[in-house]
Amino acid sequence: MRKATDIAILLMIAIALSGCVHVAPWERGNLAKPQMELDPHPLQSEIQSHNYSSREAAPSHKSSAGGGGCGCY
Template identity: 55%
Template sequence: MKTRQYLLSLLLYVTYFGISGCTAVQPWERGNLAKPHMALDANALHTSLSQHNYSSREGAAGGNSAEGGGCGCY
């Protein structure tokens, strides 16, 4: 019985803190979130080309496309 109360209170705290972390972003604040240094990948094109080259050289599945033969073609 005590374990059940513990789990229920833990679930309540996790839910409370999860909901309190959500907030509405005002239109004038969205510019701060759109800055380049806030992006997960600063240079997406360079990363994509690097992954393509790596998977082509390895001749194996690179995790983002089909297998290659080592020649760069798919």
């Protein structure tokens, strides 16, 4: 049991340390592009969320206001 725990801990440490990578200065520009964000188009996502919640006639997870749409596109 102790050996399996030690192996699991070493594996987790190895996985955690593999994420620590030196990024060269000329590569940082690629990582700073808007396309690399989790949500590259926040305004478009907000509009789509608003439209979806109004068509569903139910409150959105982002607002406290209720829906009430007709369900049409």
